[in-house]
Structures are given as C-alpha cells and as structure tokens.
Amino acid sequence: MIRALMNERLPDRTEPFRLAQRGAVFTGKLPLADMDRLAGSLVNSEGSVEVTLRFGTDERHLAIVNVKLQTELTLTCQNCLEPCSQSIEVETTLGIVRTESEAARIPRAYEPLVVGDEPLSVKELVEDELILALPIVPRHFEDCLPRxxxxxxxxxxxxxxxxxxxxxxxxxxxxxxxxx
Structure with missing residues (x-):
C-alpha cells in the first residue's frame, strides 16, 4: 500500500513521476504577483491562489496529477470597463507524459502534461491552468451598462x-x- 505524503508547502520544482509513484499531495498558496504571464490579464495582482496537487497513478499505471485551484481575480469588465472580481475554481486531472507522442495516447479523461525529463515548475503549472480558466469576456454578474x-x-x-x-x-x- 502506498502512503500518501502531505506537504503544506508548495515546492518550486517537482519530479512528477517520482511523486506519482509515492502518491504525494501538496497544498499551499502562491502569490498572484509572482505570475508574470497572468498579470497582463489582471487589473491588479493582489492576493494568492490556493493550490492542491494530488499525484498518483491510474489503473493503467499512468502518472497523473489532480490539480485544484481557487482564487479571486480582478479583471476588467468588458461591458463597463470597470474592475470586476471573478471567482476562479479549477479542478482537472492531467496525465503526465514525457513526449508529445505519449500525449496522443493518453485517455480522453485527462489533459496531457508534457514534462520531458526536466523537473516540473509548480508555479508555471498553476499559472497555465489559471490562464486557461480566465473567462473569454469578463463581465460583472449583475447588470452593468456599457461605458x-x-x-x-x-x-x-x-x-x-x-x-x-x-x-x-x-x-x-x-x-x-x-x-x-
């Protein structure tokens, strides 16, 4: 039986295949200010994102990581052009592979995460997932008038x-x- 390892501190870089074999779980927070690529879409980069990474293997022995993210982002409402707060919650499972050809063969239930032989940057993984979760057209939830x-x-x-x-x-x- 594999014992799950819990860690309250997020590492900068990880060895995803080794962590998947060990069933490692990481939880923690990352500051939004450290995410340069995401910052261009934000009004301000105050706050942080809550992160949970659960590494493991599936029934086919494929290395996977379940990613859960939760944060509040301040975006520009495309209707009134004023700042609006958007709650972002992400939950996805990624199939960890070394090459693009391996990525083509993973089950449809997973999004591929091609890591090669390099350590995985946790910050870049989280930033990528937040960018993918951004609304195409940010708007206030209540009715707002165009400027x-x-x-x-x-x-x-x-x-x-x-x-x-x-x-x-x-x-x-x-x-x-x-x-x-």
Missing part, C-alpha cells in the same frame, strides 16, 4: 446638427453635386 451609455454629454441643437452633417459619409458627395 458609452453612462456618459452623457449635453449638446445644443446646432451642435447636434453639425455633428450629424459631419458624420454623414455622403456629405462630400452632396457638396460636389451642389458645386456642379
């Missing part, structure tokens, strides 16, 4: 008429016709 709808600019009657005349793409043609 243009909330900005009212008063116009006088003559300003509105001038703007309408300038915005008409056929105005140039009308002027040319009058000149003839």
């Amino acid at each position: 243009a709808a909330t900005e009212e600019v008063p116009e006088s009657g003559s300003e509105a008429a001038d703007r309408k005349e300038r915005d008409n793409p056929f105005e140039v043609l009308r002027r040319l016709k009058k000149e003839r």
